[in-house]
Amino acid sequence: MVVASANMLVGDGGERVGGLELPRVDLSGERWAVSEQIVKASQEYGFFKLVKHGVPEDIIATMEEEASAFFAKPVAQKNATAGYGSNTIGLCGDVGRLEYLLLNASPSSSSISQLNPSNFRNSVSEYVGVVRELACEILELMAEGLEVPNTQAFSNFLRHHDSDSLLRLNHYPPLLNNDIINVAFGEHSDPQILSLIRSNDVPGLQISLPNGLWFPVSPDPSAFFVNVGDALQVMTNGRFVSVRHRAMTNSQESRMSMAFFGAPPLNACIAALPEMVTAQRPSLYRPFTWAEYKQAAYSLRLGDHRIHHFRVCTQVDQQ
Ligand SMILES: O=C(O)CCC(=O)C(=O)O
Numbered sequence: 419m420v421v422a423s424a425n426m427l428v429g430d431g432g433e434r435v436g437g438l439e440l441p442r443v444d445l446s447g448e449r450w451a452v453s454e455q456i457v458k459a460s461q462e463y464g465f466f467k468l469v470k471h472g473v474p475e476d477i478i479a480t481m482e483e484e485a486s487a488f489f490a491k492p493v494a495q496k497n498a499t500a501g502y503g504s505n506t507i508g509l510c511g512d513v514g515r516l517e518y519l520l521l522n523a524s525p526s527s528s529s530i531s532q533l534n535p536s537n538f539r540n541s542v543s544e545y546v547g548v549v550r551e552l553a554c555e556i557l558e559l560m561a562e563g564l565e566v567p568n569t570q571a572f573s574n575f576l577r578h579h580d581s582d583s584l585l586r587l588n589h590y591p592p593l594l595n596n597d598i599i600n601v602a603f604g605e606h607s608d609p610q611i612l613s614l615i616r617s618n619d620v621p622g623l624q625i626s627l628p629n630g631l632w633f634p635v636s637p638d639p640s641a642f643f644v645n646v647g648d649a650l651q652v653m654t655n656g657r658f659v660s661v662r663h664r665a666m667t668n669s670q671e672s673r674m675s676m677a678f679f680g681a682p683p684l685n686a687c688i689a690a691l692p693e694m695v696t697a698q699r700p701s702l703y704r705p706f707t708w709a710e711y712k713q714a715a716y717s718l719r720l721g722d723h724r725i726h727h728f729r730v731c732t733q734v735d736q737q
């Protein structure tokens with residue numbers, strides 16, 4: 419059954435809703451075809467489902483077990499872990515129905531090396547290593563598909579020793595009997611370059627379609643869901659769109675998602691690549707450092723269109 423309401427499409431859990439099918443990319447396909455599909459999906463939706471991605475199942479399964487063990491700890495122990503938070507998102511009063519652990523995931527991260535016990539530390543470190551490599555591979559396929567001569571133009575930011583990449587483990591507790599289904603993690607776009615989300619088999623993630631309707635993404639623990647972030651929208655001069663998404667509370671089961679956010683170093687300059695700028699399509703955004711964008715983004719509400727603050731004013735904007 420499919421029901422379309424004013425602002426939401428509700429499906430029966432399939433990936434095809436209201437005649438729409440979300441892009442699905444099989445990474446084991448021919449390189450040129452994969453790169454073409456990734457570019458198309460990033461332009462149309464800023465989002466795609468990635469299958470046959472090559473990340474070993476045992477690394478993902480161990481990470482999930484360790485994350486569950488962390489969230490099952492007593493509150494006092496969780497509160498004593500740097501990066502742990504619950505019910506609030508960011509610093510501007512946004513609330514959410516979740517708890518999370520937010521860790522720096524740069525190659526030189528010390529927040530991972532401080533984790534305990536050692537099993538947790540090792541699985542986070544291993545998971546971050548393989549997922550960062552996967553994100554770099556996707557970014558290189560994007561550059562190839564966009565015909566950018568330096569195919570590492572995007573991925574080099576993530577490989578940098580001081581990259582500001584993050585790993586966020588989100589735990590959404592199950593609904594209590596008389597709760598109504600609601601937004602658990604409010605609408606936003608991710609500020610970074612690229613996000614790779616993997617969740618357990620419980621629904622919750624929704625993405626905003628170009629027509630403004632919300633699309634419930636069916637969970638698939640064997641896949642990664644890939645989001646274009648604001649910084650990649652800027653570097654592609656608006657050819658790729660950073661997708662707005664949110665997560666809903668869900669029935670009786672606990673939902674857990676693990677999001678890797680690939681980001682540049684703080685002092686990196688974020689600007690449209692020269693190949694993305696033409697006389698007909700001048701730069702849409704003024705250049706900024708990643709530190710500058712982070713500061714601006716975190717001083718605004720989660721749901722604000724944070725990247726709009728960096729747009730160059732055009733005649734169209736002024737009309
Ligand atoms: O839990 C999810 O599926 C989405 C989480 C999310 O959007 C985030 O952590 O930025």
Ligand SMILES: [Fe+2]
Nearest residue numbers: 606607608663
């Ligand atoms: Fe997000």
